[in-house]
Amino acid sequence: MDFRAILMGFGFAVVWASAFTSTRMIVTAAPPLTALVIRFGLSAMVAIPLARAMGQNWRLSRAEWRTVVLFGLCQNALYLGFSWVAMQYVEASVSAIIASMMPLAVAFLGWLLYAERLRPIAVAGLVAGVAGVTLIMGVRLRHGLDVPGVILCLIGMVALTFATLAARGAGGSRNMMMIVGLQMAVGAGLLLVPAMLMEWGRPVEWSAGLLWAFAYTVIAPGIGATWLWFRLVNRIGAVRAATFHFLSPIFGVAIAAALLGERFGASDVIGALIVAAGILMVQLAKLPAAAAAPQPSSSAARAIEGRD
Numbered sequence: 001m002d003f004r005a006i007l008m009g010f011g012f013a014v015v016w017a018s019a020f021t022s023t024r025m026i027v028t029a030a031p032p033l034t035a036l037v038i039r040f041g042l043s044a045m046v047a048i049p050l051a052r053a054m055g056q057n058w059r060l061s062r063a064e065w066r067t068v069v070l071f072g073l074c075q076n077a078l079y080l081g082f083s084w085v086a087m088q089y090v091e092a093s094v095s096a097i098i099a100s101m102m103p104l105a106v107a108f109l110g111w112l113l114y115a116e117r118l119r120p121i122a123v124a125g126l127v128a129g130v131a132g133v134t135l136i137m138g139v140r141l142r143h144g145l146d147v148p149g150v151i152l153c154l155i156g157m158v159a160l161t162f163a164t165l166a167a168r169g170a171g172g173s174r175n176m177m178m179i180v181g182l183q184m185a186v187g188a189g190l191l192l193v194p195a196m197l198m199e200w201g202r203p204v205e206w207s208a209g210l211l212w213a214f215a216y217t218v219i220a221p222g223i224g225a226t227w228l229w230f231r232l233v234n235r236i237g238a239v240r241a242a243t244f245h246f247l248s249p250i251f252g253v254a255i256a257a258a259l260l261g262e263r264f265g266a267s268d269v270i271g272a273l274i275v276a277a278g279i280l281m282v283q284l285a286k287l288p289a290a291a292a293a294p295q296p297s298s299s300a301a302r303a304i305e306g307r308d
Contacts, residue, residue: 008232009244012225017096017251019221021259023084024092025213029206031199032084033191035214040076040188043222047181056178068179072186074163081191082156089149091262096252097136098153100275103245104129105161107282113165118285125281132249132274139267180226240287246280 026035048058060068087095104126110116118126137145204210232241249272257264 005232005236008228008235009241010247012228012232013244013247014251014255015220015225015228017248018255019217019225020087020092020096020099020252021255022213022217022221023095024087024256024260025209026217027084027087029210030204030214031195031202032088033081033195034199034202036076036080036084037188037191037195039214039218039222040184040191042218044181044184044188046218046223047177047184047226051175051178051181054177056175058175058178058182060175060179060182064175064179068182068186070163072183073190074159076183076187077190078159079156079163080187081194082152082159086149086152086156089146090153091256092260093253093256093262093264093268094137094140094145094150095153096256097133097249097272097275098150098157100245100248100252100279101129101133102157102161102164103242103279103282105157106164107285109161109165122282122285125278125285127278128281129275129278132271132276132278135267135274136271139265139271140263143263184222243280243283243287245283246276249275249279 026032051057083095083099107118107122108126111118137150141147229241232244235241253262253264253268253272256262257268
């Protein structure tokens with residue numbers, strides 16, 4: 001892995017983790033589902049014309065359309081829908097920690113449902129990840145952590161995990177930006193009716209901070225991180241790129257503490273480091289197989305699964 005790839009990986013991890021802080025700023029001032037519909041709509045309006053300018057089109061294969069629908073439903077409508085609603089009640093750092101468990105959940109369910117063999121280092125990583133999350137959540141429960149909000153975050157993370165497992169066998173695609181734009185459109189369409197039914201008439205507390213947070217969420221995590229992730233996957237492969245997920249809990253907690261003044265106690269630092277170590281061990285366990293059978297291009301599912 002060269003130095004440029006390392007910089008790209010760190011950059012992606014920072015931008016991806018920062019999305020939880022900007023989201024928290026949005027949902028405390030505006031209805032979450034309505035804000036998501038607007039975010040997905042704007043992202044689709046940017047990504048689809050960009051894909052056309054890159055020579056891509058929407059005449060996708062059956063596998064590609066399956067990826068569009070699956071991730072539009074599970075990643076955008078369910079994962080982000082539940083997470084944005086939950087972040088009205090839980091801190092951004094809590095949501096970031098729970099979301100960072102997704103690679104651990106993928107490894108565990110792959111073993112449970114598909115009888116995939118787990119190397120000892122992966123088993124140790126799963127145990128470490130659970131221990132780290134238990135440490136953080138146990139201390140925060142004593143400081144008034146909202147349990148229903150945590151449950152919503154967990155439901156969203158499980159939805160994304162199942163989508164990742166179901167679509168990970170999809171082949172490489174030359175229409176990746178078009179797939180991203182279309183799955184954003186699917187997410188907007190699926191959340192439009194729930195947003196109207198549940199949030200019609202809810203006030204919005206307009207401010208410069210809200211506008212900046214929303215613009216940042218659309219441009220940086222929504223489009224910029226996606227582009228950076230694709231570049232990283234194309235450079236070093238999906239499995240090696242996914243190792244940078246171990247930075248997500250660390251950056252997620254640190255950014256929320258710096259910008260929102262959220263709790264940043266010793267248990268949070270130690271717990272985030274333990275979770276990060278667990279994610280890294282699980283991802284490192286996959287590297288020998290990836291090196292033995294390198295892929296010429298990223299799959300649609302693996303490219304999309306790393307984004308918020």
